[in-house]
Amino acid sequence: MPSPRSFTDGISIGVLTRLFDRGLVDEVLAETGRREKGSRLLPARVVVYYVLALCLF
Numbered sequence: 904m905p906s907p908r909s910f911t912d913g914i915s916i917g918v919l920t921r922l923f924d925r926g927l928v929d930e931v932l933a934e935t936g937r938r939e940k941g942s943r944l945l946p947a948r949v950v951v952y953y954v955l956a957l958c959l960f
Contacts, residue, residue, distance in 0.1 A: 919952050928952070
């Protein structure tokens with residue numbers, strides 16, 4: 904018997920990028936002055952999507 908799926912099983916970064924498009928995230932980062940100043944391992948946009956995912960879990 905398969906185990907029941909939880910709500911968070913269907914959530915992925917792809918779903919978040921469709922809900923919050925790249926332009927919106929970049930605009931918010933620019934307005935708040937939180938854009939990265941140089942090349943980083945994780946760009947600011949990726950960190951935003953990561954934090955959104957953490958909030959769901």
